[in-house]
Amino acid sequence: xxxxxxxxxxxxxxxGQTVTLRCDPISGHDNLYWYRRxxxxxxxxxxxxxxxxxxxxxxxxxxxxxxxxxxxxYSTLKVQPAELEDSGVYFCASSQYTDTQYFGPGxxxxxx
Amino acid sequence: xxxxxxxxxxxxxxxxxxxxxxxxxxxxxxxxxxxxQEPGEGPVLLVTVVTGGEVxxxxxxxxxxxDARKDSSLHxxxxxxxxxxxxxxxxxxxxxxxxxxxxxxxxxxxx
Numbered sequence: 001x002x003x004x005x006x007x008x009x010x011x012x013x014x015x016g017q018t019v020t021l022r023c024d025p026i027s028g029h030d031n032l033y034w035y036r037r038x039x040x041x042x043x044x045x046x047x048x049x050x051x052x053x054x055x056x057x058x059x060x061x062x063x064x065x066x067x068x069x070x071x072x073x074y075s076t077l078k079v080q081p082a083e084l085e086d087s088g089v090y091f092c093a094s095s096q097y098t099d100t101q102y103f104g105p106g107x108x109x110x111x112x
Numbered sequence: 113x114x115x116x117x118x119x120x121x122x123x124x125x126x127x128x129x130x131x132x133x134x135x136x137x138x139x140x141x142x143x144x145x146x147x148x149q150e151p152g153e154g155p156v157l158l159v160t161v162v163t164g165g166e167v168x169x170x171x172x173x174x175x176x177x178x179d180a181r182k183d184s185s186l187h188x189x190x191x192x193x194x195x196x197x198x199x200x201x202x203x204x205x206x207x208x209x210x211x212x213x214x215x216x217x218x219x220x221x222x223x
C-alpha cells in the first residue's frame with residue numbers, strides 16, 4: 001500500500017510569488033493534516049480535514065495560506081504571496097480514524 | 113508556546129552505551145507518542161502511550177509515560193549505529209486531533 005506522498009519535494013521561490021503544495025493521503029483515509037516545521041522550531045499543526053471539510057484550521061498562520069481538499073481525496077496548500085518567514089518543511093499526514101497519523105516525506109519550501 | 117520540551121537536544125554516544133531522552137510538559141496529555149525521523153523523510157511512529165505510568169518496550173527501546181501524563185521518557189539500551197536519527201515526542205491534549213511536537217533529540221551513535 002502506498003504511503004502519504006507529497007509534491008514537490010523541494011520548492012525554491014522568490015518573495016511575493018505563489019506556491020502550491022500537494023498531498024496525496026493513504027487511500028481510504030478520511031483525515032488529512034498539514035503541519036509545518038520552520039528552522040529551529042518544533043513541528044506545528046496547521047489544519048485538519050475530515051473528508052473535504054475543514055475540521056480545525058486553528059494553526060493556519062494567516063490568510064496568505066489556503067488549504068483545499070476538493071472531493072475529499074488529495075489536498076493542496078497554497079501560499080500567496082509567499083514571505084521569507086514561510087520557509088520551512090511542510091508535512092502532510094493522514095489517518096483512517098483519529099488515531100495513528102502517517103506522515104509524508106515533506107516539502108521543503110525556500111522563499112528567497 | 114512550545115508545549116513539549118525535549119532534552120537533550122543533541123546526543124552523541126558510542127555503540128553499546130545506554131541513553132535516555134526526556135519529554136516534559138506542564139500540560140496533561142491524553143496520549144503521547146514517540147516518532148523517529150530520518151533525513152528527507154517524515155516522522156515514523158514508534159509507540160503510543162496512553163495510561164499514566166505505562167511502560168512499553170520495543171526491542172532495546174523502553175518508553176515510559178509519567179503518572180500524571182505530563183512527561184515521558186525514551187530509554188535505549190546498548191545503542192547501535194542504526195539507532196541514529198531524530199527522535200520526536202508528540203502528544204494529543206484532551207481536546208482536538210492536532211499533534212503537539214517537541215523540537216526533537218538528534219542522536220548520533222558512532223561505531
